[in-house]
Amino acid sequence: MDAQATEPPSSSYPPWVLFEPYADVDTTGSYSTAADPNTLAVARTSSDHPIGVSLSLALPPAESRVCFHFPRRTDPPRLRNEIIAAHGDSMLVKVTRESYYKVRPDYFVYNAGNAAANSSQRPPSLLLLPPGYHYLDKDSTGLLRRGEDDLVVANLKMVEPKDDDTTPKDKQQQQQHVAEMTLLRSGKWWTLRWSRITGIEKEKLRYWISSRCVIPVGDDTLCWIISMHEGLIFCKVYEERPVLQYVPLPEDPRCSAGYYSSWNVCVTSGGNAVKFVNRFARCCCGGAGASKCKHSEDCYVIKTWTLRMDSMTWVVDGMMDSTELWAHDSYKGLPRLEPGFPVVSMDEPHIICFMLQQSKDWWLIMLDMRSKILRSIHIYEKANQFENVYPGKLLMPSKVSYYFNSCPSRSSQIDIGPPDVASLAELQTYDAKNSKPSCRTSADPGMQASEILEALQEISSYGLPGDDMRKAVSILSHANGRRFRSFLVIPKNMRKDWLLTEINAPAGM
Incomplete structure (x- = not known):
């Protein structure tokens, strides 16, 4: 009998865990080395603020914990950041950056990055x-x-x-x-x-x-x-x-x-x-x-x-x-x-x-x-x-x-302050061609538009008119292909809405 359950090594995770309902809150502006870097996912809130989510996983009956990482000089309320629901490789989390109760929270789906037992590895993601x-x-x-x-x-x-x-x-x-x-x-x-x-x-x-x-x-x-x-x-x-x-x-x-x-x-x-x-x-x-x-x-x-x-x-x-x-x-x-x-x-x-x-x-x-x-x-x-x-x-x-359980190790110290959020996103790029996670700091410069068109045509329900299709290709070609790889992480049934939002966004945003 174990006198006290402990966290598993990074190469071997429990088959299931017990999460605390309320999330830990980190406002140091960096991803703590005390948490597991393999579990880090980053995104931006609806108000365009950076947010990071990482997990501390322990073998039951010990409790596991979710940590929300906010930039410095923020004061998020502890009791309004929590796990709402969980299923399979995903969790629904509520993120509240402001203490003001009239500010609506954001809801993200955290995905572990491996949606099926035999699928190729993807890094964890946060979907707003x-x-x-x-x-x-x-x-x-x-x-x-x-x-x-x-x-x-x-x-x-x-x-x-x-x-x-x-x-x-x-x-x-x-x-x-x-x-x-x-x-x-x-x-x-x-x-x-x-x-x-x-x-x-x-x-x-x-x-x-x-x-x-x-x-x-x-x-x-x-x-x-x-x-x-x-x-x-x-x-x-x-x-x-x-x-x-x-x-x-x-x-x-x-x-x-x-x-x-x-x-x-x-x-x-x-x-x-x-x-x-x-x-x-x-x-x-x-x-x-x-x-x-x-x-x-x-x-x-x-x-x-x-x-x-x-x-x-x-x-x-x-x-x-x-x-x-x-x-x-x-x-x-x-x-x-x-x-x-x-x-x-x-x-x-x-x-x-x-x-x-x-x-x-x-x-x-x-x-x-x-x-x-x-x-x-x-x-x-x-x-x-x-x-x-x-x-x-x-x-x-x-x-x-x-x-x-088959996730490769990643860097253990990452800043999530506003100037560094882009580098976090680049760290978690997804190699669409080889279906493997990439730890490069930039995408392949030789990415062709044909790759983007092929991805757009996978779903027949897109129905984008010609002008919007050209704009979509242009948007996904930006940032040396980084936006295209971010696009591939979004579930297919939500990609059209994401594209239309990007196409109709005012200039300069």
């Missing part, structure tokens, strides 16, 4: 999402990344119905019952509404206040975990007319699903299985008249279920009593307290990570529900970093670390 009018929060926003080009961001909430959503009688009886989804698909924002959700009575919708979190299931489905009803809402967001389907959590009188820290719903088995974990007190689960435990008031039971996707029914697949764990030598030295904030391993369904707290001391532990032992312990030193916000938190699982 098109501007929208909705606030994307981590409790109700999900991300799906399918291949290199299919990207979906979806936010689902309950809103007051509009006149065309319901009849006057319905509107008088219940004021808030319409599910509204803000959806980014094919590079554009859409708004969808449902007055009914399959599997739940219509009148119960007005009690839905918020979501707990959103998890991706497979490569085409998002699942919202609803706090009030203790249930799930599934949506195949790639369908032309997606529907919402409600699935309740298991009916078990001993479940304490009302307590935020005691339960969670996670995706496991490579992202294709949904698992429910619940920890409840054994001593009082029988209701009135139940006998008190003779060992400790903190005796508990951990129980797990797996959702059968074909029938949408739950099957019990694991149970552990606290006394089984305490009796094992691996638990010696830890307090006998109820663990909280469970997260299931993304690869092994029988492995669960928990938080354990005693006063101001925190531990992250990894339990094996199959062998009933404690696999690993990590001293959670930064648990109280945001203690004024809420005690404890759900860590966000992600497989983005998996895609760095």
Whole structure:
């Protein structure tokens, strides 16, 4: 058993990680040597300010962290820079450079640079999402990344119905019952509404206040975990007319699903299985008249279920009593307290990570529900970093670390001040011809226009008129081919919008 999980060497990354929800903020103006240079991605915000994102990846149960790098003389708010969602090799992050709350944040998709297991290596990238009018929060926003080009961001909430959503009688009886989804698909924002959700009575919708979190299931489905009803809402967001389907959590009188820290719903088995974990007190689960435990008031039971996707029914697949764990030598030295904030391993369904707290001391532990032992312990030193916000938190699982395992090493010290952002972009150029990352400081001077035309003609839906096509070739030929290589990193379904923005930009910008 490891006494403390540590960060892996740069040549070997964990198959999955647990991210802190809030990002670290670096305003030194340089990319710190303490982070991993292989994970650095840079871009500019919507207000044309430089931003860098790097990752500090650790083997679970230790926490991994995201760091946002800002130029010197900036003072970004710590609690407004965070990870919103994660799927596959990508993460949706919220970047707020200003402390002023009326300034809208920017949303970027961080991509590890290796979209498929057998694809050629690309450096990590940051894609600025098109501007929208909705606030994307981590409790109700999900991300799906399918291949290199299919990207979906979806936010689902309950809103007051509009006149065309319901009849006057319905509107008088219940004021808030319409599910509204803000959806980014094919590079554009859409708004969808449902007055009914399959599997739940219509009148119960007005009690839905918020979501707990959103998890991706497979490569085409998002699942919202609803706090009030203790249930799930599934949506195949790639369908032309997606529907919402409600699935309740298991009916078990001993479940304490009302307590935020005691339960969670996670995706496991490579992202294709949904698992429910619940920890409840054994001593009082029988209701009135139940006998008190003779060992400790903190005796508990951990129980797990797996959702059968074909029938949408739950099957019990694991149970552990606290006394089984305490009796094992691996638990010696830890307090006998109820663990909280469970997260299931993304690869092994029988492995669960928990938080354990005693006063101001925190531990992250990894339990094996199959062998009933404690696999690993990590001293959670930064648990109280945001203690004024809420005690404890759900860590966000992600497989983005998996895609760095064959990434070549890069420079460990890079400035990100405004004068040096161009050199950062050049460092991360992408060799389109050989499909390999390049660490040269300039692109090939002999790049031909035919390469650009070939890339433009790959997608038949571009439909650029002749004059715009000539302008596009001219734009992509600038900077010794650097702009062309930056263009190739953008998902194909967003390249046309990017080109039109560049073509229509005022002169001198």
